[in-house]
Amino acid sequence: MGGSPLQTDSFLRFHHAGDVTVKPGRRLGPRRIHDYELVYFPKSTRTLYTSAGVTYALDSPFALITRPGETHDYNFDPAIPTRHLFVHFDFVTDGIRQRYPKLLLEGAAPATVADGSLVPQLMKQLLYSFHHRPARWQSMAEMLLLTVMEEMEGSLEPDSGHLDPRAIPPQIANALQYIDTHANETIEVEQLAKMAGWSHEHFTRTFQRHVGHSPKEWMTKRRIGLAAQLLLQRSDSVKQIARAAGFADEYYFHRLFRRMMGMTATEYRRKYGDPRLREMAPPDDWGRFYPLNHIFILRSADKE
Template identity: 65%
Template structure:
């Protein structure tokens, strides 16, 4: 079997406390770090500070002094992997390893990096057959995606990508769909006026903030109707609708049928065995470091 060209050292999916400072430090290997949510964290390398205010992937190279100053107000989650590439000729293929240019890459909505990083950590956790070869292919795909972002002919990431303020608002809505969410609250989160936030949200999402909040709540209710045995009234109240009849009107207007009809039409007892789709950390332990191999020059 062909030997893997990449040596993985350690990896993890961790959430650090607000305000933590990591570094300055210098690594002996390469590190790839994925931040799934924008924050007020700042990464500094070679004297240049980079705001990590939107979902992004960053590369740290051996011998490169760097420092993380994590969001002072909120815990910060990130996924990382340390590795070496066996042949120097392999490195020459990637300008992100050899140039002195930028090392932080904002991720467009279409990026496969989130799924690939999670799958790679799953391989490190479970060690299925050929896990090293599979993990190598996942990492190489991510490197190719980063390389495309450096293309001078505009073949990189779309400059019209959604602003981080809108991405953050969308993430907040998804993670707080069971709570009461106001447009003014989202505007404050974005640091914009109510009017500017509403116009921008409509432009990039195609729905008003209020309409999108309702849509995501109804989406959540649809999942719960199939995955839970709770009554419709309990589900409505559980996602922030004090008025059950208002919930019924919204559900019928959105789904084209009542909540009860939806449950009868699509209900399947097997659905109750499934975890919510956003619970993607359950396939490997969170806040855990996977030690795979130490760098060759470590003592």
């Protein structure tokens, strides 16, 4: 695979990277690596990660870094395949490394990836750059990786203001993920409660306590959010958008949208619409633009 030589002003060396899904029950390690590895787990799993003698349950989206010579191991989810994105790299100079004292400290805890985080799309863009090698890919990849590390370092700061997903029970995290994935479908609270293995009452109380909304309120909020996104990305009529977002009653949709967004759907599209948004692929389509379960060897960028 071709690529540009390392630029003289580069401050990172990339070795290899990938977006892979491993079979249930696989164990990796204990092992030590000679470089740094950034790993991103996009979904809640029962994977266990151990570093410096401490074991962490990766029961929410997490990003973590292992350091050269640090003993660590993974016990992947025993029941379902586990997807993770990773990149191996080194620092060219100490100046950049010193920007991340908490993140690069041996045994540092995994960083939670909260809602609204930049990490998911930046990691996918990073893999896209490694696969396609556009002009100046090395510089772009460096900026992407450092932006991920900036966010991770910030999440480890005291009083960072981020809600720790580890405080959310995995049953609620899974319900939130299911709602996001099926926002345009009819979802019953009883259905979510059964998926969690809880009673309807216990699920509703726990959901309200951790999310700040009842399950029905949250589902409505996510469906209106989906409709708002579709209004900007599609040229369909408002009626078609309402149906695509799961609203069978157009008039109910209009009333709800105005109450929650402070304006009508037509006014929202007129105020925030941009024709360029219609050319963008949905975020979930990113995986189509580079091969999954493939390792990108980047040693062409490893020359001194």
